[in-house]
Amino acid sequence: MSxxxxxxxxxxxxxxxxxxFPVTWEHADDEQLTWLHDRMHNPDPVxxxxxxxxxxxxxxxxxxxxxxxMPVRLKTRCINTYFYMAAKxxxxxxxxxxxxxxxxxxxxxxxxxLHSLWTEEWFPEIRSxxxxxxxxxLSRATVPELLGHLEETLSRLxxxxxxxxxxxxPSYIAMSQLDDLYRDLFDGDGAFGSYRLLQGFDNKTLEADxxxxxxxxxxxxxxxVRRVLEAYPAPEVVAEMGKxxxxxxxxxxxxxxxxxxxxxxxxxxxxxxxxxxxxxxxIKNLKNYIMQCDLNPTRERAKLAAERxxxxxxxxxxxxxxxxxxxxxxxxxxxxxxxxxxxxxxxxFWIDFGATYRLRRVLLEFGRRLCEAGTIDKTxxxxxxxxxxxxASVAVPHCGDxxxxxxxxxxxxxxxxxxxxPPALGADNGPPPDDPMGRFxxxxxxxxxxxxxxxxxxxxxxxxxxxxxxxxxxxxxxxDAEKLRAGDVLVAETTAPPWTPxxxxxxxxxxxxxxxxxxxxxxxxxxxIPAVVGTGRATTTIRDGEMVEVDGxxxxxxxxxx
Amino acid sequence: MTVAVASMHPGGAYSEWKGxxxxxxxxxxxxxxxxxxxxxxxxxxxxxxxxxxxGKAVNLSRLAAKFPVPPGFCLTSVAFDRAVGRAFLGGEEPxxxxxPPGLYGELAHAYRTLGERCGVDAPGVAVRSSxxxxxxxxxSFAGQHETYLNVVGAAAVAEAVAHCWASAxxxxxxxxxxxxxLALDRFRIAVLIQQLVQADVSSVMFSAHPVTGNxxxxxxxxxxxxxxxxxxxxxxxxxxxxxxxxxxxxxxxIAEKRRxxxxxxxxxxxxxxxxxxxxxxxxxxxxxxxxxxxxxxxERSMGHPVDVECAxxxxxxxxxxxxxxxxxxxSR
Numbered sequence: 001m002s003x004x005x006x007x008x009x010x011x012x013x014x015x016x017x018x019x020x021f022p023v024t025w026e027h028a029d030d031e032q033l034t035w036l037h038d039r040m041h042n043p044d045p046v047x048x049x050x051x052x053x054x055x056x057x058x059x060x061x062x063x064x065x066x067x068x069x070m071p072v073r074l075k076t077r078c079i080n081t082y083f084y085m086a087a088k089x090x091x092x093x094x095x096x097x098x099x100x101x102x103x104x105x106x107x108x109x110x111x112x113x114l115h116s117l118w119t120e121e122w123f124p125e126i127r128s129x130x131x132x133x134x135x136x137x138l139s140r141a142t143v144p145e146l147l148g149h150l151e152e153t154l155s156r157l158x159x160x161x162x163x164x165x166x167x168x169x170p171s172y173i174a175m176s177q178l179d180d181l182y183r184d185l186f187d188g189d190g191a192f193g194s195y196r197l198l199q200g201f202d203n204k205t206l207e208a209d210x211x212x213x214x215x216x217x218x219x220x221x222x223x224x225v226r227r228v229l230e231a232y233p234a235p236e237v238v239a240e241m242g243k244x245x246x247x248x249x250x251x252x253x254x255x256x257x258x259x260x261x262x263x264x265x266x267x268x269x270x271x272x273x274x275x276x277x278x279x280x281x282x283i284k285n286l287k288n289y290i291m292q293c294d295l296n297p298t299r300e301r302a303k304l305a306a307e308r309x310x311x312x313x314x315x316x317x318x319x320x321x322x323x324x325x326x327x328x329x330x331x332x333x334x335x336x337x338x339x340x341x342x343x344x345x346x347x348x349f350w351i352d353f354g355a356t357y358r359l360r361r362v363l364l365e366f367g368r369r370l371c372e373a374g375t376i377d378k379t380x381x382x383x384x385x386x387x388x389x390x391x392a393s394v395a396v397p398h399c400g401d402x403x404x405x406x407x408x409x410x411x412x413x414x415x416x417x418x419x420x421x422p423p424a425l426g427a428d429n430g431p432p433p434d435d436p437m438g439r440f441x442x443x444x445x446x447x448x449x450x451x452x453x454x455x456x457x458x459x460x461x462x463x464x465x466x467x468x469x470x471x472x473x474x475x476x477x478x479x480d481a482e483k484l485r486a487g488d489v490l491v492a493e494t495t496a497p498p499w500t501p502x503x504x505x506x507x508x509x510x511x512x513x514x515x516x517x518x519x520x521x522x523x524x525x526x527x528x529i530p531a532v533v534g535t536g537r538a539t540t541t542i543r544d545g546e547m548v549e550v551d552g553x554x555x556x557x558x559x560x561x562x
Numbered sequence: 563m564t565v566a567v568a569s570m571h572p573g574g575a576y577s578e579w580k581g582x583x584x585x586x587x588x589x590x591x592x593x594x595x596x597x598x599x600x601x602x603x604x605x606x607x608x609x610x611x612x613x614x615x616x617g618k619a620v621n622l623s624r625l626a627a628k629f630p631v632p633p634g635f636c637l638t639s640v641a642f643d644r645a646v647g648r649a650f651l652g653g654e655e656p657x658x659x660x661x662p663p664g665l666y667g668e669l670a671h672a673y674r675t676l677g678e679r680c681g682v683d684a685p686g687v688a689v690r691s692s693x694x695x696x697x698x699x700x701x702s703f704a705g706q707h708e709t710y711l712n713v714v715g716a717a718a719v720a721e722a723v724a725h726c727w728a729s730a731x732x733x734x735x736x737x738x739x740x741x742x743x744l745a746l747d748r749f750r751i752a753v754l755i756q757q758l759v760q761a762d763v764s765s766v767m768f769s770a771h772p773v774t775g776n777x778x779x780x781x782x783x784x785x786x787x788x789x790x791x792x793x794x795x796x797x798x799x800x801x802x803x804x805x806x807x808x809x810x811x812x813x814x815x816i817a818e819k820r821r822x823x824x825x826x827x828x829x830x831x832x833x834x835x836x837x838x839x840x841x842x843x844x845x846x847x848x849x850x851x852x853x854x855x856x857x858x859x860x861e862r863s864m865g866h867p868v869d870v871e872c873a874x875x876x877x878x879x880x881x882x883x884x885x886x887x888x889x890x891x892x893s894r
Binding site for chain 1: 760761762763786787822824825826833834836837838839842875876
């Protein structure tokens with residue numbers, strides 16, 4: 001850190017916040033922690049209700065780490081509208097080794113039966129929570145019923161996110177440990193040696209993408225449907241479809257798709273309308289797809305799976321020379337990681353998006369009522385209130401006017417939206433420890449990007465292999481999805497799972513955030529397109545339309561001279 | 563601790579071994595009319611003939627009757643005689659073709675039989691020479707004979723055998739024999755071919771403390787993979803100390819084991835131990851006990867404190883080598 005000075009009485013180096021991003025610390029201890037901005041999940045400012053939501057999410061994270069006997073807890077804080085978190089160890093140094101051993105044992109026990117834990121315990125429970133929300137009639141509930149529903153929503157949310165972290169921790173740790181072992185054994189086998197053993201498995205993200213692709217093939221089968229998709233802007237497509245029988249039939253198919261896969265907004269968070277509320281993003285993808293010639297996702301998957309099986313067989317051959325404990329550990333981690341790579345996407349479909357959509361509906365019902373009462377101007381302004389404010393204003397109708405409060409907070413958010421938040425605040429305690437946990441965090445979040453020698457070269461993490469050259473399209477939200485054409489390089493801050501239908505159109509992906517185990521990188525490998533993730537500055541450096549060369553193996557992006 | 567172990571094996575696994583006590587065996591004329599045997603299996607009566615198979619093989623063969631020694635066979639001095647005079651001994655590059663066709667057929671057949679005994683088609687084997695007069699003049703033959711590990715396939719075994727023979731006739735070997743006043747013309751050599759145990763854990767054990775000389779303790783050094791990394795001193799092994807009187811583990815030091823020897827195509831190589839495994843104990847408490855009991859039984863059997871090499875593969879214990887400790891400090 002260049003803007004750092006050595007703090008007194010500690011080994012940590014205090015990070016000086018830039019003047020436009022002032023920080024005051026409520027507790028002296030907090031300043032000793034390293035507060036990281038999670039740009040991958042929360043690149044934008046968070047609204048007060050979202051802050052409460054994320055606070056609950058990481059409370060659930062702490063429950064999961066406690067359940068796994070892991071010595072780490074996360075503290076979270078909204079600083080200048082951006083969401084930061086800091087890891088804290090909760091065990092005395094002398095007890096650390098014993099605690100780690102217990103945690104390893106617990107983690108191994110979960111890794112040993114990831115798939116059956118998911119199918120027999122976690123997934124049925126997730127479904128039961130989602131069904132509970134779906135049977136509640138929000139619009140007809142009395143105020144006390146709605147308030148009760150909110151309380152139960154919040155407590156079920158805590159439980160769902162505890163399940164979330166109980167799933168993802170062993171899933172990702174298995175993948176990361178398999179990669180650690182693979183590198184120990186077969187050093188020099190490229191950045192993706194271990195990840196080839198995990199490719200070609202289906203998951204909910206790919207399933208949703210495939211269903212959308214198949215919908216585009218059905219659109220091509222009807223001249224009328226194709227004409228509507230080609231000729232009308234996305235917001236008008238649905239209405240236009242209704243005007244012909246073939247269009248009407250297609251609209252019904254689209255509705256069925258949205259009911260199944262459309263409970264996803266464009267990013268993690270509460271404020272983003274889901275596709276079932278606004279299908280524009282799905283339609284923009286369809287408009288891209290009908291311009292592309294046939295690809296067969298099922299055949300592509302089979303190819304990936306065959307490659308994977310051949311790679312696994314080759315590794316098993318090489319392992320015949322090794323002692324039994326090495327082979328046993330490899331097989332253990334391979335099974336867990338192959339189950340984990342599927343769960344690393346599936347959990348998000350049901351919890352990150354499925355459950356969040358239900359929460360969003362509950363909060364929007366509060367918003368609708370507050371709007372009707374004149375407490376706020378727009379339904380979605382509810383996200384600018386705190387949970388307590390929501391509770392209080394619904395309980396006593398017409399008692400408050402929060403419009404100026406919302407306006408104040410909106411201005412605050414817009415002010416900070418224009419400011420790039422520092423990646424870290426508090427104290428720089430050095431790189432994460434080189435232990436299995438530290439390596440997993442590094443592979444998931446990506447760590448700080450290394451500096452490049454040349455201003456025309458961006459360094460990031462190798463995300464998906466291959467090398468490709470194409471015009472860059474900087475996509476800041478799915479509203480821009482239409483400008484992406486086949487052969488373009490998609491440049492984005494982060495890509496949440498609902499972005500991956502774009503991967504069928506893009507020639508390569510470049511992101512600001514994330515590591516080799518980020519959603520973006522995992523799915524790019526399934527699409528077999530090059531990806532460089534975690535460059536830190538792609539969206540602010542690369543201009544729309546610029547020619548770029550993406551080297552997914554080296555983690556390099558070169559901006560080509562015009 | 564490692565230094566002590568390594569220093570006892572300056573020239574490799576067998577350098578300190580002096581063979582059975584002098585005078586117990588007639589080392590020139592084969593008994594039982596075994597003149598015709600080119601192949602002798604460990605544990606068979608024929609393999610008790612020092613004049614046929616050399617002291618090292620005789621010792622292993624006797625151990626094989628009572629202890630879990632990996633299966634193997636010898637190409638005897640008779641086989642050597644059948645090959646003597648062939649061109650390679652005059653300087654031609656040793657190869658499978660150095661064996662007379664009939665002898666090659668017998669070797670290939672024995673190798674197949676060994677495969678059946680091990681339950682694999684083409685087992686990896688250790689090929690090493692077993693000189694017939696190793697202890698004849700108190701000479702240790704340190705570094706004079708070759709060892710080939712993980713040789714796979716009959717042709718490769720035959721080639722390794724030819725190399726063993728040739729090395730016994732190298733100018734260096736002849737010089738050594740001259741210096742030690744050993745016969746230059748009547749010299750013959752046997753070659754031992756034994757299943758290579760692809761060890762999960764290898765161990766060097768002393769049925770008396772090799773440093774203090776304390777005969778009431780068994781010391782076990784153990785590390786991952788084949789034994790070469792322990793014997794060669796490139797790894798700090800785990801060390802377990804067992805008190806014979808009550809079979810209590812009195813000390814247990816788990817080392818950070820960074821290097822291990824694994825098999826490679828027609829040989830072995832030393833690699834880094836994967837990080838997850840480095841600080842893990844190599845032996846369970848039960849295995850420490852099993853090994854200590856083996857060491858004590860060998861000591862009783864040999865009538866002398868012993869230095870033992872053994873290995874675990876798939877939780878089964880194998881005895882690879884056992885020899886009296888000749889350098890034991892005087893204790894008590």
